[in-house]
Amino acid sequence: MTFETRATRPIEGQKPGTSGLRKKTAVFSEPDYLENYVQAIFDVIEPAGKTYVLGGDGRFFNDKAIQTILRMGAANGVARMIVGREGILSTPAASHLIRMNETDGGLILSASHNPGGLEGDFGLKYNIANGGPAPEAITDAIHARTEVIGEYHIAKDTAPDLSTVGQYALGDMRIDIVDPVADYADLMETLIDFDAIRGLFSRGFTLRFDAMHAVTGPYATEILEKRLGARDGSVVNGLPSPDFGGGHPDPNPVWAKPLVDHLMSDDAPDFGAASDGDGDRNMILGRGIYVTPSDSLAVIAANAHLAPGYADGIKGIARSMPTSGAADRVAEALGIEAHQTPTGWKFFSTLLDAGRATICGEESAGTGSDHVREKDGLWAVLMWLNILAVRGQSVKDIMDEHWARYGRTYYSRHDYEEIDAEIANALIGDLKGKLATLPGHDANGLTVTEAEDFDYTDPVDGSTAKSQGVILHFEGGGRAVLRLSGTGTAGATIRLYLERHEDPSGDLVQDPQDALADVARAADAIADIRKRTGRDAPDVIT
Incomplete structure (x- = not known):
């Protein structure tokens, strides 16, 4: 194995935002741009001898970027990388792998709900050992390092092909290529009442899940159709595409309009949902009704006890400041803490780690719980299906009853x-x-x-x-x-x-x-x- 140190110079504008560094794909693929930022991360986190998770949402440049990061990881002394097959991992699945394997953190390649392709966007963020996004102290240090960086380290050798699950090596660095879906699906079975949902589908309940040509397609197909028994074809646009089928993978009434129109039509299914580019956001609909993310958070929190993973109740609810106060009224009724934080999932992590919140949400279609340290779109969909199965009501009936109680x-x-x-x-x-x-x-x-x-x-x-x-x-x-x-x-x-x-x-x-x-x-x-x-x-x- 041969390593080399390449001279470089600072590149202006490598300041991460609320979810890592995001730029146009053309910018990220410029010479030294990715390398500078990855080396800045490594210089701050000191990765020698450590283990990390690596994967992304499959957007354009994802595959090349992962090859580069693997070569740089080996040159910087990383002991082990756990990588999704083909370099694919949804963001919540990556968070789960970090936690399940007790790794030192992870590198997630995504620009979430932003468009993909050569003319689209690309992103990279570093998550810490609890599975959540790095706090501002770390991202500030990474940015500071980008402003003075003068060299980066990379292996000359080519990284192994990522198409087959198994164990490989790049120099002294071990690479474990894993099934990107299996571990996440198994986790969901411990939290959600799969038997109740199977019963719901066996009674003729119908759904349409729009994966928006993004990373959640394989996850939704495995869980909804194969494990839970939804009709074949319930998952649409399920094949991930580097440019998301030319669309905008943001699950809202504007960019997922075909799904909304279908749920408002005479032949609408009982339930509709969508997820975004990297699988951390969701949209919930019923026949003839759209559920705002703020209302969805409140309903999930109010009914969480119906799911096995939350049968003992929840400890608190946290919402971002721009999110409506609907969930606060649920917290008051339950006698639990309600927290209002800045926008950005990293602000929920300390509350989750301390046991002061169980359910979290943002108005931008992000909902999640303490099972990972990221928002989780498919988890939210499964929670709704769990609630529908146990209560035996439609989405509209559930919303009407919720508003009648809480306003x-x-x-x-x-x-x-x-x-x-x-x-x-x-x-x-x-x-x-x-x-x-x-x-x-x-x-x-x-x-x-x-x-x-x-x-x-x-x-x-x-x-x-x-x-x-x-x-x-x-x-x-x-x-x-x-x-x-x-x-x-x-x-x-x-x-x-x-x-x-x-x-x-x-x-x-x-x-x-x-x-x-x-x-x-x-x-x-x-x-x-x-x-x-x-x-x-x-x-x-x-």
Whole structure:
């Protein structure tokens, strides 16, 4: 085995966001770009003699990047790499492998729900030994290292072919190629009542799961069709594609519109669901009804005891700050803790590790539990099937009963995408500058009661995260949140989150956009979004 040290120089802009480093695929595949970032990770985590999990969502450049990382791992003294066959692992499956094998962490290649292909996006993040994304102290250190890096180490030899499960070697580094689906599917059987769901399907229950040509296809086919008995063909778009079939693998009503249309049609199945590029997000639908991610989190938490893995109850619920407060009302009814954190799954990890939360969720279609340290799209789908099987009701009936007990929190997200970064930063900066003057201010008929720039102190380890988004509270219970997204790769995305709670005795059957229209107008009046961005309307409404 021959190693070489290659001279390099810092490349500007290698600062990881909420889910690792994401850039256009063309950028990531430039000479030394991937190598610099991987070496910066290795320089920070000191990998000699350690074991890591490695895999990705199969998007364009995934295979080449994994070959490079294996060669660099061997040159940096890694003892063992556990790799999904063909370099494929869903993000929750990678987290499970890290935990199950008690490894020192993992490298996950994905840009999640972003488009793939040569013209699309690529990403890489480092997860720590608990299976969750690295905390900011580590990602900050990695970024700092990218700014001074001068060399990287790589093996000259070619990494082994990854198509066959087995044990291989690259120099002194052992490579274990594993089935990317089996261990994850086995884990689900310990958490979910598979017998109850089999019974549901045996009674003629129908579903459509749209894998969106992404990584979850093989997982969903194995679990839903082979292990649980859903009809053949229930999983659609199940073959993973490097460019996700030319689509946008984001499970929401905009990018998964064919699924939504089908569930709203006369021949709709009983249940519909979708997952994203790397398998960590989900969308839930019933015949004639779409369930918002915020409501889905609340329903799963309220009914978690129906699944064997949570039969003894849950210890707490955690949600990201932009997510609606629907789950807080469930936590109050259950007498358990409710936590509000910044956006980013890494902020849930300390709560999960400390046993202060069991179920977590984000409004961006991420839901999960303490079985891994990532959001888990297919787990959420299975939890819903478990709930449906045990309760013997439709999705609509379950939602109606939930709202009748807890009230309905109307919720929507408006995205203004690819805004000039200077304009977006100035808009948010100016808004923050006038927060102190807003309480008592009338905004298009709504009075501001409170305005804050959300700061967070972790209740477990005391770490802090400052300036995580602006929250505007209005008289009557409305709330608007404005923040810049950290998941895009072009320009800036301004996200406006809207919510308003309706008590159980109120009107629970409004169109969400109608119910939130006054909150949207008030937020625009305060931040002047449309005028400053030049957009007449959001690019995406979910």
